[in-house]
Amino acid sequence: MKSKADAESHPVIQKHKLPLNVVYCTRCVISNQRPRIEFDAEGVCNACRFAEMKKNAIDWNVREKELLKLLDEHRSKDGSWDVIVPASGGKDSTFTAHQLKHKYGMHPLSVTWAPHIYTEVGWRNLQNFIHKGGIDNILGTPNGKVHRELTRLAFEHLGDPFQPFIYGQKAFPMQIAAKYKIPLIMYGEDGEVEYGGDKKAIGRCGHDASGDLLNHYFSGIGPLYWTKHGIRAEDLHPYLPPTQEEAQKVGLKIRFLGYYKKWVPQENYYYAVENAGFCANPDGRSEGTYSKYASLDDRTDGFHYYLAFIKFGIGRATSDAAHEIRDGHIDREEAVRLVHRYDGEFPMKHYQEFLEYTGLTEKRFHEVIDSYRPPHLWEKTDKGWKLKHQVS
Ligand SMILES: [Zn+2]
Structure with missing residues (x-):
C-alpha cells in the first residue's frame, strides 16, 4: 500500500491541488475534486450558490x-x-x-x-x-x-x-x-x-x-x-x-x-431547434452521459470527458446532472441514479478513430490513462480499476 506522502505527490493531485478527502455537494452531485470549486460551511458548492443567486438575488x-x-x-x-x-x-x-x-x-x-x-x-x-x-x-x-x-x-x-x-x-x-x-x-x-x-x-x-x-x-x-x-x-x-x-x-x-440574461441550457436548446433547425444527437444520447444536446460536434470530445473522469472521479453525466438539478429539471435522487448509470462510460464509438488521429497504440493509450488515476480516487482490484468514492 502506498503511503499518504506518495499519494500526495501524484502529479494530478499536485497540479490541481486536489483535496484528498472526497466530499460531494449536498444539493447537486459535483464533488470537491472539480478544479477551483469551493464548498461552504453547509456543504453547498459555489455553482449551486450561484444558481440560487440567479433565481433570487439578481435583478x-x-x-x-x-x-x-x-x-x-x-x-x-x-x-x-x-x-x-x-x-x-x-x-x-x-x-x-x-x-x-x-x-x-x-x-x-x-x-x-x-x-x-x-x-x-x-x-x-x-x-x-x-x-x-x-x-x-x-x-x-x-x-x-x-x-x-x-x-x-x-x-x-x-x-x-x-x-x-x-x-x-x-x-x-x-x-x-x-x-x-x-x-x-x-x-x-x-x-x-x-x-x-x-x-x-x-x-x-x-x-x-x-x-x-x-x-x-x-x-x-x-x-x-x-x-x-x-x-x-x-x-x-x-x-x-x-x-x-x-x-x-x-x-x-x-x-x-x-x-x-438568465442562462438555462435546456431553454437554449428549444430556442436553437426553433430558430435555426438545431438537431440533437441522432444516437439518442452522448457516451458517458444521458444528455442529447450538448457538445455534439467533435468525435474526440468523449475522451476529454473520459479523462476528466479518470483525473477527478467525476465525468460527463455528473456535470450534466449537476446543472440540471440547479436549473430545477431533475432532483438529486434521479441525478445520483443517472451518474451511477452513465458516468465514466468508455467512449467506444470513436475509439479507433482517436487512436488513428493521435497515432497512439492501444497499449500506450491505456498506459497514459492509468498514469492519470490519482491514488486517493482509484484502486486496482482483480476485476480492474474501481473508484473509491461515488456520490450517493
Ligand atoms: Zn452543488
Missing part, C-alpha cells in the same frame, strides 16, 4: 438594461459587423448570436474554431446555424498535422486531448476581432460561475483580453510550452491570443451573455 431587468447600454455603445450604423460571437453552431452559441441579431439589432460575425474531427450532426448544425439561423460565419481550421501532434502531446502530458482545441477556441475569435477591429466579443455563459470554479469570477460581466486564460482555460500551460516538445513556435501562431498591445489598440473586451 434580470437591471441586467438587461446593462446589456442594452453595452450594445448601444457598439452597434454599427452601416450594418458592418459589430460583435464577434465565438460559435460552434451548438445550442448556446446559436441562442447568443441569434438573440443579438434578431432581438437586439446587432450585426454579429460568428467565429468557429473547427473541432478535431467533425461529427455529421455537428457539421449539419453549423450549416443550419449559418443558413437557417442567418448568421455570418468564419470557420478557422488549424494545420491538421500540427493539431494532431499537439493533441497527442496534450493527452500524454496534460491528460487532456482537448487542450489544443481550447487554445484555438479562445485565441482565434480574439485574433479575428483584432484583425477586423471589432472590440466586443460575446460568449454565452461563463463556465467558471455557472458550473463551479474560481469564486473571483462571480459577478463579473466579462474580462479584458488577458482574462485568466492561462489558469481558467489552459490548465496553467500556454501554447508556447509545446516548443519544448518539438513543435515550432511559428506553427503555434493560430493558438495564441493577440498580444496585449494589439488587444489594447482595438480595445478588446470579452463579455458573457449569461451575465446579462
Whole structure:
C-alpha cells in the first residue's frame, strides 16, 4: 500500500491541488475534486450558490438594461459587423448570436474554431446555424498535422486531448476581432460561475483580453510550452491570443451573455431547434452521459470527458446532472441514479478513430490513462480499476 506522502505527490493531485478527502455537494452531485470549486460551511458548492443567486438575488431587468447600454455603445450604423460571437453552431452559441441579431439589432460575425474531427450532426448544425439561423460565419481550421501532434502531446502530458482545441477556441475569435477591429466579443455563459470554479469570477460581466486564460482555460500551460516538445513556435501562431498591445489598440473586451440574461441550457436548446433547425444527437444520447444536446460536434470530445473522469472521479453525466438539478429539471435522487448509470462510460464509438488521429497504440493509450488515476480516487482490484468514492 502506498503511503499518504506518495499519494500526495501524484502529479494530478499536485497540479490541481486536489483535496484528498472526497466530499460531494449536498444539493447537486459535483464533488470537491472539480478544479477551483469551493464548498461552504453547509456543504453547498459555489455553482449551486450561484444558481440560487440567479433565481433570487439578481435583478434580470437591471441586467438587461446593462446589456442594452453595452450594445448601444457598439452597434454599427452601416450594418458592418459589430460583435464577434465565438460559435460552434451548438445550442448556446446559436441562442447568443441569434438573440443579438434578431432581438437586439446587432450585426454579429460568428467565429468557429473547427473541432478535431467533425461529427455529421455537428457539421449539419453549423450549416443550419449559418443558413437557417442567418448568421455570418468564419470557420478557422488549424494545420491538421500540427493539431494532431499537439493533441497527442496534450493527452500524454496534460491528460487532456482537448487542450489544443481550447487554445484555438479562445485565441482565434480574439485574433479575428483584432484583425477586423471589432472590440466586443460575446460568449454565452461563463463556465467558471455557472458550473463551479474560481469564486473571483462571480459577478463579473466579462474580462479584458488577458482574462485568466492561462489558469481558467489552459490548465496553467500556454501554447508556447509545446516548443519544448518539438513543435515550432511559428506553427503555434493560430493558438495564441493577440498580444496585449494589439488587444489594447482595438480595445478588446470579452463579455458573457449569461451575465446579462438568465442562462438555462435546456431553454437554449428549444430556442436553437426553433430558430435555426438545431438537431440533437441522432444516437439518442452522448457516451458517458444521458444528455442529447450538448457538445455534439467533435468525435474526440468523449475522451476529454473520459479523462476528466479518470483525473477527478467525476465525468460527463455528473456535470450534466449537476446543472440540471440547479436549473430545477431533475432532483438529486434521479441525478445520483443517472451518474451511477452513465458516468465514466468508455467512449467506444470513436475509439479507433482517436487512436488513428493521435497515432497512439492501444497499449500506450491505456498506459497514459492509468498514469492519470490519482491514488486517493482509484484502486486496482482483480476485476480492474474501481473508484473509491461515488456520490450517493
Ligand atoms: Zn452543488
